[in-house]
Amino acid sequence: MSIPEGSKRRLVLLERLLSDYSEKTITSQKIQQLTGWSSAVVRRDILNIDVKCGATNGYKVAELKEALVNQLYDFKDKEVKCCIVGLGKMGQRFLDTNELYDSPFKIVAGFDSSVNKTEVLSSSFPLHPTPKMKQIIQEEKISYALLTVESFEAQDMANLLVESGIKGIVNYTPCVLSVPEEVKVENVSLLTALYQLKA
Amino acid sequence: MSIPEGSKRRLVLLERLLSDYSEKTITSQKIQQLTGWSSAVVRRDILNIDVKCGATNGYKVAELKEALVNQLYDFKDKEVKCCIVGLGKMGQRFLDTNELYDSPFKIVAGFDSSVNKTEVLSSSFPLHPTPKMKQIIQEEKISYALLTVESFEAQDMANLLVESGIKGIVNYTPCVLSVPEEVKVENVSLLTALYQLKA
DNA sequence: GAGTGTGAAATGCTTCACAGCC
DNA sequence: GGCTGTGAAGCATTTCACACTC
Numbered sequence: 001m002s003i004p005e006g007s008k009r010r011l012v013l014l015e016r017l018l019s020d021y022s023e024k025t026i027t028s029q030k031i032q033q034l035t036g037w038s039s040a041v042v043r044r045d046i047l048n049i050d051v052k053c054g055a056t057n058g059y060k061v062a063e064l065k066e067a068l069v070n071q072l073y074d075f076k077d078k079e080v081k082c083c084i085v086g087l088g089k090m091g092q093r094f095l096d097t098n099e100l101y102d103s104p105f106k107i108v109a110g111f112d113s114s115v116n117k118t119e120v121l122s123s124s125f126p127l128h129p130t131p132k133m134k135q136i137i138q139e140e141k142i143s144y145a146l147l148t149v150e151s152f153e154a155q156d157m158a159n160l161l162v163e164s165g166i167k168g169i170v171n172y173t174p175c176v177l178s179v180p181e182e183v184k185v186e187n188v189s190l191l192t193a194l195y196q197l198k199a
Numbered sequence: 200m201s202i203p204e205g206s207k208r209r210l211v212l213l214e215r216l217l218s219d220y221s222e223k224t225i226t227s228q229k230i231q232q233l234t235g236w237s238s239a240v241v242r243r244d245i246l247n248i249d250v251k252c253g254a255t256n257g258y259k260v261a262e263l264k265e266a267l268v269n270q271l272y273d274f275k276d277k278e279v280k281c282c283i284v285g286l287g288k289m290g291q292r293f294l295d296t297n298e299l300y301d302s303p304f305k306i307v308a309g310f311d312s313s314v315n316k317t318e319v320l321s322s323s324f325p326l327h328p329t330p331k332m333k334q335i336i337q338e339e340k341i342s343y344a345l346l347t348v349e350s351f352e353a354q355d356m357a358n359l360l361v362e363s364g365i366k367g368i369v370n371y372t373p374c375v376l377s378v379p380e381e382v383k384v385e386n387v388s389l390l391t392a393l394y395q396l397k398a
Numbered sequence: 399g400a401g402t403g404t405g406a407a408a409t410g411c412t413t414c415a416c417a418g419c420c
Numbered sequence: 421g422g423c424t425g426t427g428a429a430g431c432a433t434t435t436c437a438c439a440c441t442c
Contacts, residue, residue: 004433012394013386017375020350027401034377040435043402056401056442072398080397093292097389099373105393144396146389151219168396170389174298176216178233184396187212188387190296190345190369194304195211197343197367197383198279199271203411226423239413242424255420255423 003048008072010037010045015068018061027058073104080105081142085133085157086149087112087121090172094146095123105144109136113153130160137164148172202247207271209236209244214267217260226257272303279304280341284332284356285348286311286320289371293345294322304343308335312352329359336363347371 003011017034018026028039028046037045046059051067053060069075082100084091087110100106110127112118118127128136136142145161147154147169154173161169161183168184171177174191187193202210216233217225227238227245236244245258250266252259268274281299283290286309299305309326311317317326327335335341344360346353346368353372360368360382367383370376373390386392 006433008398009395012391012398013375016373016391016394020374029401035375036377036380038435039401041433043404044434047403052403056399058401073394074397080393082393089292089296090298093288094389097288099289099389100393103390103393105390144393170392170396174215175219176212176234178235181235186392186395188389188392190293190298190387191302191304192211192215193369193385193387194279194281194299194302194343194367195215195272196208196385197369198273199207199211205411228423237413238423240411242426243412246425251425257423 007045007048010035010041011049011068011072014042014045015065015072018065018068021061024061025058026061026064030058075104078104080144081108081140082144082146083107083109083111083137083142084146084148085111085161086147086153087114087117087127088148088150091146091148092121094148095121107146108140108142111136130157133160134164137161137166143167144170146170146172147177151175202271206244206247209234209240210248210267210271213241213244214264214271217264217267220260223260224257225260225263229257274303277303279343280307280339281305281343281345282307282336282341283309283345283347284311284360285346285352286313286316286326287347287349290345290347291320293347294320306345307339307341310335329356332359333363336360336365342366343369345369345371346376350374 014031028042031037031042032039049067049071051064053063082105084094084107091110094107108125110123110125111130111133113130115129118129121127145166147157149157151173154175155177158169158177158179162179166183169177171185171187172189174189177185179185227241230236230241231238248266248270250263252262281304283293283306290309293306307324309322309324310329310332312329314328317328320326344365346356348356350372353374354376357368357376357378361378365382368376370384370386371388373388376384378384
């Protein structure tokens with residue numbers, strides 16, 4: 001049984017929400033109040049994951065959260081490897097980020113076409129020139145990429161990532177990437193986000 | 200006539216796509232190839248905006264793009280004002296960004312709870328302590344905010360933004376924000392994006 | 399009694415298929 | 421002839437409403 005797209009999007013956010021929810025239980029109405037999704041939608045969404053933890057007085061937060069994590073994400077590997085592609089200003093900010101601290105995700109490599117960048121910059125993980133990308137992604141079994149290159153090379157780098165077997169791309173460029181269906185893309189460029197808000 | 204949610208999301212991306220498309224015309228099939236949306240969906244989406252520019256040999260790119268911009272966004276003001284809320288590491292990177300260069304959006308103010316930050320940091324736009332936020336957002340008619348504070352104060356700052364009359368928030372925190380229906384939120388935190396990819 | 403879990407109805411979105419147009 | 425524009429059918433999601441559980 002595959003979970004519908006919209007439902008999945010909400011469930012991921014629900015998991016995020018529960019991560020900093022301090023009560024022991026939560027009702028679908030409370031979730032409605034916090035998120036704006038109708039309580040009926042919330043109950044349907046939760047029906048999509050295989051859990052019975054809410055027969056009365058709302059859902060048990062801990063159980064619900066655990067079920068979400070188990071069924072939404074498949075974390076048999078404790079560590080999910082990521083890499084940065086593009087070490088200009090946009091990419092450099094991830095060199096010493098702690099945004100992923102305490103999460104299953106970990107940045108394990110950086111790439112840039114300019115050898116200058118990869119040699120001069122320093123970080124807690126190795127930096128490589130682009131020609132080594134495919135080899136390293138495959139050897140290290142890197143799952144996801146942060147695409148932080150300039151627009152003009154965004155699609156080329158995306159192609160290279162696809163060819164390397166990447167599973168998903170967090171797209172920091174304002175470009176619309178063309179990738180095969182099995183590769184997922186999340187568009188997070190500031191410009192695109194602002195256009196989405198305004199529309 | 201209000202454009203459905205999913206359709207709107209695609210149309211914004213279509214506008215982005217056309218922005219760096221060099222041919223004079225484009226067919227729905229070509230768009231399908233580039234984006235993965237079926238050509239029928241593309242034609243339906245375009246039906247939602249009021250334009251007839253494709254009777255043969257595909258759509259005229261220039262006309263289509265113009266119609267998209269006109270009907271998706273309401274740019275009677277040439278400049279759409281934005282502000283940064285939170286001037287820690289996450290926010291500082293926007294102090295000298297050129298990501299919005301050549302776009303209608305412009306960052307015109309920054310806020311932080313620490314007077315230390317607002318006085319020491321320098322940027323091309325003024326930085327203010329949080330207590331002045333409401334006043335300045337209203338005086339300057341700021342439409343959108345980039346929320347780059349730490350998680351623990353994310354919801355409080357969101358509340359303050361709502362109270363100030365903000366129209367939308369680009370949410371760089373991994374928190375799920377509770378805001379009234381009329382305020383839009385785009386979630387672009389790295390962590391949330393990675394979870395969305397994995398689900 | 400309050401709130402979930404879930405058939406069944408209502409709605410909305412996507413696909414189909416084809417007439418019409420350049 | 422190729423491609424759009426669009427009714428109508430098909431499918432998916434959301435809402436409703438209520439039996440059921442604690």
